[in-house]
Amino acid sequence: MTVVVTAESFEPWEVLRAHEQSLAQRAKVGACAVFVGSMRDFNEGDAVHGMVLEHYPGMTERHLARIVAEAKARWTLEDVLVVHRTGELLPSDPIVLVAVWSGHRREAFEACRHVMEDLKSKAPFWKKERLETGVRWVEHNTPGQ
């Protein structure tokens, strides 16, 4: 399992291709579920021009690793990859990548969704949006389920 928190922009499909090639037990994988989240240029009725993603270094990595470990304990998974951006982002920049490899699609789909929802509710990240009229902190998440 791999968890990456990075202030550098990343290209999720290139990261995925590289990670797939490094899978140790590739022939055991029958399913890969992928979630890619990127920055919208609108939120709560306002145009958003940019965003800063703040986090709590150390606690972020610790909780992402724990979320992934819990998913591996609950489902039969071959591998999990989580990449999350921090720092300054522009609309359409990728924010988060969650990929799960498993023998079967049910585990892959369920674990991918679970990791993503758990990440949103537990990992210490905060978004500050840049609007036409100034900046504002995002106060709460949109429900995913």
Add this chain to the structure above:
Amino acid sequence: MAITVKFFASLREQVGMDTASRPCRGGMTPADLWRDVVADRPLPGNVLVAVNMDYAAPDQPLKDGDEVAFFPPVTGGAA
């Protein structure tokens, strides 16, 4: 040794500091620490507390050397 206090995101801007340090008193809790550091208002109900990078209750006893963080609800991920 002492207790290190950290604030993040909107809370950091509201209290006007990102870190602080306070001596540890016996039986001290994060709620006590908040009152020590942020004198002008009580701990808001929606503020999350972490002790040594794990989520914790505001009334959990602290010990010397702990790192206590206060922050607003988290908003990571996307869409």
